[in-house]
Amino acid sequence: AQSVAQPEDQVNVAEGNPLTVKCTYSVSGNPYLFWYVQYPNRGLQFLLKYITGDNLVKGSYGFEAEFNKSQTSFHLKKPSALVSDSALYFCAVRDGGGHNNDMRFGAGTRLTVKP
């Protein structure tokens, strides 16, 4: 079965600095990769996804992520962090060759952006 690892429980950055939230995946078929954000007491909101095509995908709120097949990674990035980016971020993977819609989530990374 597919799985996702987010190696950092917590990422702290200063406002205006670039941020990276790491994600590695394992899947037997084609990886369909996603990033979601969760603000306090809210549901998960979709940020971006990679299905096929360009390895660099752009999403909501200025976020982007780079698919790296050789490193089986899909790190989330933003050139300049905002305090309002502080939230819980989840990476997720689905097997594109699978016959069901089973999407697996990582454990989440809490991003804190300090003024």
Next chain:
Amino acid sequence: DTAVSQTPKYLVTQMGNDKSIKCEQNLGHDTMYWYKQDSKKFLKIMFSYNNKELIINETVPNRFSPKSPDKAHLNLHINSLELGDSAVYFCASSSHSGNTIYFGEGSWLTVV
């Protein structure tokens, strides 16, 4: 308009009670899900339904029973609630291709 809506948002109940959480989506999706998020924020799939048919049924106690009257609704019924059932339960939906899952705002269940 809320795309995936679930009720109630907050639920406090005693051990041993039976409760239900309702979910509706107006996105025209064929697939609906229930996820559980524990106190450490770990998100785990519980069930997935496609066109009212059970697709995914993870290792979940049989006290949890999903019901899908139509493809726009997936309700979660929990019998004999236990303290360990306290969590946030998220309903979600996706198109049949399953590329993007859209989540509801969550239902905070506290068992006392």
